Amino acid sequence: MTLHSAFPAAPLLSVSGLTKRYGARIGCADVGFDLYPGEVLGIVGESGSGKSTLLACLAGHQVPDEGRILYDGRDLRALPETERRRLSRTDWAFVHQNPRDGLRMGVSAGGNVGERLMAVGARHYGQIRGKAADWLGRVEIAADRIDDRPSAFSGGMQQRLQIARNLVTGPRLVFMDEPTGGLDVSVQARLLDLLRGLVRDLGLSVIIVTHDLAVVRLLADRLMVMKSGRVVEQGLTDQVLDDPQHAYTQLLVSSVLQV
Numbered sequence: 027m028t029l030h031s032a033f034p035a036a037p038l039l040s041v042s043g044l045t046k047r048y049g050a051r052i053g054c055a056d057v058g059f060d061l062y063p064g065e066v067l068g069i070v071g072e073s074g075s076g077k078s079t080l081l082a083c084l085a086g087h088q089v090p091d092e093g094r095i096l097y098d099g100r101d102l103r104a105l106p107e108t109e110r111r112r113l114s115r116t117d118w119a120f121v122h123q124n125p126r127d128g129l130r131m132g133v134s135a136g137g138n139v140g141e142r143l144m145a146v147g148a149r150h151y152g153q154i155r156g157k158a159a160d161w162l163g164r165v166e167i168a169a170d171r172i173d174d175r176p177s178a179f180s181g182g183m184q185q186r187l188q189i190a191r192n193l194v195t196g197p198r199l200v201f202m203d204e205p206t207g208g209l210d211v212s213v214q215a216r217l218l219d220l221l222r223g224l225v226r227d228l229g230l231s232v233i234i235v236t237h238d239l240a241v242v243r244l245l246a247d248r249l250m251v252m253k254s255g256r257v258v259e260q261g262l263t264d265q266v267l268d269d270p271q272h273a274y275t276q277l278l279v280s281s282v283l284q285v
């Protein structure tokens with residue numbers, strides 16, 4: 027670990043007062059946190075607690091009504107749209123729960139990874155294919171599947187392909203929405219293992235939304251617990267899970283609540 031990442035001077039993402047309403051209904055309200063380089067933040071809470079709304083606001087898929095989001099010191103809401111788009115192609119990545127939302131199902135596995143490189147300016151066919159092959163290997167997809175379409179892949183393979191497509195351009199910040207949702211337990215375990223290795227090796231900053239406390243236990247350095255759109259507790263993952271302070275977190279941890 028470098029001195030810089032061990033003692034990061036400034037947060038990569040700094041959020042304050044973030045609020046999103048749907049008419050009279052609150053999506054999320056007054057959310058604030060800092061995310062430092064190389065840090066993984068887990069967001070948990072029962073269905074309807076505002077996790078997806080918050081993630082969508084952070085990733086620029088929804089426009090918040092109030093609040094400030096600083097990315098690398100820059101106010102995202104003040105950035106021109108073109109610059110924001112450039113960031114989401116280069117510095118950021120978004121892993122959807124359903125790989126179909128993050129893949130192009132009619133394009134080969136290699137093409138899915140390669141086209142992201144082309145979107146950031148790569149032009150040399152041999153290099154693009156070589157890098158795509160390398161990334162398929164990193165997510166444990168056999169080299170002889172490079173020309174197959176994702177529709178011929180299992181759910182776990184599709185999710186690993188979506189991860190390769192997202193990471194090939196070297197993002198610094200990765201948003202993940204229930205990345206292990208809908209997969210068998212053994213497939214989930216393998217995917218989590220892979221994700222943990224990639225996050226560590228690449229020094230990624232990650233914001234991961236999940237209803238699965240086992241996922242955050244494994245992946246997240248810090249945890250934010252949401253209820254009715256608000257953050258009710260946040261802290262180091264082990265601390266929050268082993269010694270929850272808020273009654274709602276205590277319910278989540280004791281599994282009384284089905285999240």
Ligand SMILES: Nc1ncnc2c1ncn2[C@@H]1O[C@H](COP(=O)(O)OP(=O)(O)OP(=O)(O)O)[C@@H](O)[C@H]1O
Pocket residue numbers: 048051052053054071072073074075076077078079080237
């Ligand atoms: N497009 C929308 N229009 C109106 N209300 C919405 C919309 N999306 C979310 N909401 C409301 O905002 C609140 C937060 O929902 P959100 O989907 O963010 O929760 P969540 O924690 O992600 O739930 P889940 O785990 O079920 O996805 C809920 O009350 C929900 O009904």
